[in-house]
Amino acid sequence: xxxxxxxxxxxxxxxxxxxxxxxxxxxxxxxxxxxxxxxxxxxxxxxxxxxxxxxxxxxxxxxxxxxxxxxxxxxxxxxxxxxxxxxxxxxxxxxxxxxxxxxxxxxxxxxxxxxxxxxxxxxxxxxxxxxxxxxxxxxxxxxxxxxxxxxxxxxxxxxxxxxxxxxxxxxxxxxxxxxxxxxxxxxxxxxxxxxxxxxxxxxxxxxxxxxxxxxxxxxxxxxxxxxxxxxxxxxxxxxxxxxxxxxxxxxxxxxxxxxxxxxxxxxxxxxxxxxxxxxxxxxxxxxxxxx
Amino acid sequence: xxxxxxxxxxxxxxxxxxxxxxxxxxxxxxxxxxxxxxxxxxxxxxxxxxxxxxxxxxxxxxxxxxxxxxxxxxxxxxxxxxxxxxxxxxxxxxxxxxxxxxxxxxxxxxxxxxxxxxxxxxxxxxxxxxxxxxxxxxxxxxxxxxxxxxxxxxxxxxxxxxxxxxxxxxxxxxxxxxxxxxxxxxxxxxxxxxxxxxxxxxxxxxxxxxxxxxxxxxxxxxxxxxxxxxxxxxxxxxxxxxxxxxxxxxxxxxxxxxxxxxxxxxxxxxxxxxxxxxxxxxxxxxx
Numbered sequence: 001x002x003x004x005x006x007x008x009x010x011x012x013x014x015x016x017x018x019x020x021x022x023x024x025x026x027x028x029x030x031x032x033x034x035x036x037x038x039x040x041x042x043x044x045x046x047x048x049x050x051x052x053x054x055x056x057x058x059x060x061x062x063x064x065x066x067x068x069x070x071x072x073x074x075x076x077x078x079x080x081x082x083x084x085x086x087x088x089x090x091x092x093x094x095x096x097x098x099x100x101x102x103x104x105x106x107x108x109x110x111x112x113x114x115x116x117x118x119x120x121x122x123x124x125x126x127x128x129x130x131x132x133x134x135x136x137x138x139x140x141x142x143x144x145x146x147x148x149x150x151x152x153x154x155x156x157x158x159x160x161x162x163x164x165x166x167x168x169x170x171x172x173x174x175x176x177x178x179x180x181x182x183x184x185x186x187x188x189x190x191x192x193x194x195x196x197x198x199x200x201x202x203x204x205x206x207x208x209x210x211x212x213x214x215x216x217x218x219x220x221x222x223x224x225x226x227x228x229x230x231x232x233x234x235x236x237x238x239x240x241x242x243x244x245x246x247x248x249x250x251x252x253x254x255x256x257x258x259x260x261x262x263x264x265x266x267x268x269x270x271x272x273x274x275x276x277x278x279x280x281x282x283x284x285x286x287x288x289x290x291x
Numbered sequence: 292x293x294x295x296x297x298x299x300x301x302x303x304x305x306x307x308x309x310x311x312x313x314x315x316x317x318x319x320x321x322x323x324x325x326x327x328x329x330x331x332x333x334x335x336x337x338x339x340x341x342x343x344x345x346x347x348x349x350x351x352x353x354x355x356x357x358x359x360x361x362x363x364x365x366x367x368x369x370x371x372x373x374x375x376x377x378x379x380x381x382x383x384x385x386x387x388x389x390x391x392x393x394x395x396x397x398x399x400x401x402x403x404x405x406x407x408x409x410x411x412x413x414x415x416x417x418x419x420x421x422x423x424x425x426x427x428x429x430x431x432x433x434x435x436x437x438x439x440x441x442x443x444x445x446x447x448x449x450x451x452x453x454x455x456x457x458x459x460x461x462x463x464x465x466x467x468x469x470x471x472x473x474x475x476x477x478x479x480x481x482x483x484x485x486x487x488x489x490x491x492x493x494x495x496x497x498x499x500x501x502x503x504x505x506x507x508x509x510x511x512x513x514x515x516x517x518x519x520x521x522x523x524x525x526x527x528x529x530x531x532x533x534x535x536x537x538x539x540x541x542x543x544x545x546x547x548x549x550x551x552x553x554x555x556x557x558x559x560x561x562x563x564x565x566x567x568x569x570x571x572x573x574x575x576x577x578x
Contacts (some may be wrong), residue, residue: 019550031380031383031384031388032384032388034380034381034382034384035381035384035385035396036379037397038377038380038400039396039400041454042399042400042403042457043402043413044418044455045403045411045414045415045418045454046403046406046411046414048414048417048418048474049406049410049411050416052417056417063420064423064424064427068316091405102310103310103314104309104311106307106308106310106311107307107308109307110303110304110305110307110308113304114303114304114307116301116304116305116404123310124306124310125315125316125319126318127316128319129315129319131507131511131563132509132511132516132556133511133512133514133515133516133532133537133555133556133559134512135515135517135532135536135555136323136515136552136555136556137322139321139326139539139548139549139551139552140322140323140325141318141322142320143322143325143329143545143549144318144321144325144326144540146324146336146545147325147328147329147340159318160318162314162318163314163315163318163319166311166315167315170311183330201482220405224407224408225519226407226408226409227516227517227518229540230536231536231540232539239407240303240407240408240409242408242556243407243409243413244409244518247409247413247522251413251416251417255410255413256410259406259407259408259410262405262406262407263405263406263419266402266406267405270398270402270405274394274395274398
């Protein structure tokens with residue numbers, strides 16, 4: 001204790017004109033430079049994808065740069081072989097996100113706000129799908145449908161997507177609910193609000209950002225799922241299944257066009273959420289600054 | 292009336308759990324049981340299956356595909372170690388040195404993964420191609436022999452897996468490091484620990500729950516993956532996922548495929564338990 005105070009006192013005085021040696025200053029740069037390179041590495045395939053979406057290849061191979069064109073972006077809209085899988089994926093993603101978000105939010109509320117028998121079992125049931133390889137979930141669902149004699153369709157895809165998304169929704173909601181101040185609800189009840197009004201006016205607005213984050217995650221996981229979908233799709237073709245299918249003959253630029261569009265939409269959605277949260281945070285800051 | 296309502300309050304959490312819990316029970320737990328029963332049946336898709344308790348399928352399937360099993364676990368371990376080595380410094384830098392840019396940096400790390408998994412892997416096929424813009428350029432400068440190639444080798448499959456599962460390592464490690472009280476590190480430094488020592492004795496042990504979670508989240512999907520091996524690999528890099536997928540969807544060999552799936556599950560579970568013992572973390576389900 002005293003040693004610490006003494007070192008502090010000893011080092012504090014000359015700190016004003018103290019310049020660390022060059023080696024120390026360079027070693028401070030190692031981690032930021034490394035992280036910048038890592039981010040570049042993460043974006044490399046994205047950059048390649050975007051670049052080749054503007055490529056103008058001869059034939060179906062889209063491997064070498066042949067010239068710039070916008071044509072790929074104009075063509076895809078009149079290609080039902082591309083727009084149909086995209087539409088299927090959107091239907092699956094929207095429906096499964098809504099269902100998984102509702103079911104997952106309810107479980108998340110139960111787990112964080114109530115003590116009950118079977119809580120640990122529920123926790124394990126939530127954890128297991130996230131710890132199971134996708135191929136096992138896909139294969140076992142296929143086993144179920146085959147032995148029941150159910151033909152696979154859009155419905156079986158949606159069922160599978162809701163299944164693997166519930167856990168992710170629960171985990172996201174639970175993380176947001178853990179810092180939740182129950183005093184706010186008690187205050188509302190003390191002021192005469194019944195439980196439903198309290199939920200509607202206090203609880204729900206407070207947990208809404210968590211629900212939104214969970215829904216975004218579920219949507220992203222659903223629209224991108226290939227492995228499980230490939231087992232339960234039957235003859236239905238979703239966007240990832242279509243990409244996988246055509247890529248066996250060489251990747252046409254249309255794949256890159258759609259990949260780029262998904263990336264741009266995801267980017268805008270995330271940017272909007274970040275900006276919205278910043279504005280919320282600022283709004284909450286202002287009154288607390290007042291005396 | 293209100294007394295009755297109050298007495299029935301214990302039902303509320305179960306009502307909340309019911310729909311989602313049932314969904315998981317019917318479409319996650321029950322299918323596993325169905326798969327277990329199919330693995331012990333004999334017959335074909337055309338003639339129908341009968342339960343014959345054919346346990347012999349298990350040793351048969353394991354010995355038939357031992358190479359693919361071993362290869363998958365070998366790749367899985369290599370991928371987990373590489374993602375840890377690449378991802379830990381990223382998580383550390385963002386958590387401790389990110390300052391106000393923390394959230395933005397974190398988003399930059401996650402953003403690439405909002406494009407389709409398949410398209411990202413296809414992009415790597417383009418990047419690593421024998422005559423692609425990297426190897427092709429190096430070859431035209433005479434820096435690499437013309438016969439040099441990465442695609443369709445274990446290197447390309449592993450690099451695809453590392454890329455695709457890197458965020459599953461970075462995020463949990465970041466969360467663990469972010470929680471560490473910086474004053475502990477400062478205290479170590481004040482007590483004359485070098486920066487490396489204070490990392491080794493303070494930061495690293497405190498970040499172990501994140502390393503544990505990250506390793507599981509990387510290891511499990513990479514062992515079971517078949518997409519990277521299909522797109523970036525060759526016949527010599529076939530993983531157990533490829534076998535299971537083709538046995539199910541191309542050969543309709545359900546009993547054998549189910550048995551393989553079960554062995555994969557059991558093997559992964561066993562490895563996770565051994566690893567949990569080694570690391571000494573029981574924080575599997577918490578958090």
